[in-house]
Amino acid sequence: MAGSLGVLPGGVSGPPAEGFEVAYADRGGSEFRASLRDAWAVRFEDVAPVRAFKSYKGQRHLPGLWWSSTAGGHIGYESWLERDHVMLLDFDASVVGISSQPFWLFWRSEAGKGVSHAPDYFARRDNGTGLVVDCRPADRRKPRDVAKFEATRTACAQVGWEFRLVGAPDAIMVRNVRWLAGYRHPRHRLESVASDLLAAFAEPQPLMAGASAVGDPIRVLPVLFHLLWLHELTANVSVPLHALSLVSAEVPR
Template sequence: MAGSLVVRPGGVSGPPAKGFEVAYADRDGSEFRRPLVDAWAFRFEDVAPVRAFKSYKGQRHLPGHWWSSTVGGHIGYESWLERDHVMLLDFDPSVVGISSQPFWLFWRSDAGKSVSHAPDHFARRDDGTAVAVDCRPADRRKPRDVAKFEATQTACAQVGWEFRLVGAPDAIAVRNVRWLAGYRHPRAPAGTGGLRAAGGVLRATAADGRGLLGGGPDQGAAGAVPPAVVARADSGCVGATACPLAGVSGGAAVTAGPGKPVLGPGDWVAYDDEDHQVVALAGTSVRLHSATGAESVVLASHLMAAPDFAVIGTEPLPAVEPSGLLATLPEPVLEAAREREQRWRSKPGCCPAPCRARRRAPAMTRPPSR
């Protein structure tokens, strides 16, 4: 397809006389090449890719297809970086159409030679505006590629499109969006309607004073999707890129015991003489966004052990008495253990019995030859 799209109307190939030209193909296979200013209103979100997504042995990038709930079908990508940005576009509630490798853009270089480039993605927003996206890591943008990106940005500006040159997205956001995307697929038991219904269950159980997972007749309806998804369905965060996303490994809150949530996404905390909002939880790490705009990642144990730590707008945290293995022993047993430890330390070259037991086994000798 790419070879035939290079040919201009009338069977003439070569760079445009002036400005930019665009070549694209309809879903039915019809191919067109015309000045960009004459084709700016075309629905490029519905075109066929101008490049095939090929796989071969020894390939350095991994192409494939991502199922998009926005378009109700698969969208191709040439690398995992492109896949992540397709996924983020699909998650953006303002995007109503997405295409991959939507068109070839042609222009004449300063030396008079023909130059072409195909953007990675094209997206249409619900207000009619459009955005063209090129994906390339910052450390892999060669001067020749940068010149093409700059020309593409100029072309987009001429027709009122936004142009984005993007690199690796935020890893936490990608993990969350990929996880949530599974519940937007039709094969998910609940589907979008189920998520909204789950949000209604959450509101109802909160109004009745019952916990969402505390049992009762509504537990089956709420259990159709994980609690973190239900919470996002209720707050409107499902499908909203501006909503802070939490890490989903094992839950969406740090707790001090069964039924006692201490810290969750969206909470404001006092820490290090400043107010911070919890924007993500991943394992034992907490991602904070301060009131002044600074971001930081700290361990949950370090955060809650800080002298000035407090969850703003909630009751004080329960006091936790220090405990350890030795503290649970009776006083006579503890004194005997300390006395024995002191005897071990007072003898040079002596170590506890478990250490002495790990002596090197005698070396095996070779049997005499016959």
């Protein structure tokens, strides 16, 4: 892990990060601590969680594991809110790597007191840039927590990462993406059917009409939903998906 410092794909370079340190662990269990300036280019999308996902009787939050098609493995979450956001990261076509609880961030308050915070997620985009995400409902953001989120935002800005503090996502989009996520595994890709679907939707047309033109919907629809998850086919997921939803093949960039 220590050898992963350097310039990321796309030539992204990192400015100095003053006043912050990070602690993280690789998949082999080795632990590291360094200034953010020295660790900004660590592949945080590949690190191990710095906190355990605990489960106990009477627990108010529901932790679990999300199988990520982006990461090709499980990613932990501590609540259903976090599950929804890791699902949306997994669905994001620009995201190529995701990790949960990726590092501890350390700094000192204005009073000189040591403060720490572990963000919920780190995501790597296909252009090499980083995204740090914290999940907290708007009505549960206490002043002490807000101060930590703002310090994390400052740290991220110093190294060129985007920071997002997110609450409840759009309910319709979540329902649509959750449905498509049921078909995210590669086992749903039948190449012959996929090729026919891409040809059938070369021009936008209603979802069910295009599926029926290819073959038995019972066989075709799982492949269609898999291609929608992969963005090889596209549809508007900000409104409810239905039989008449317009679907089209993604134009290669």
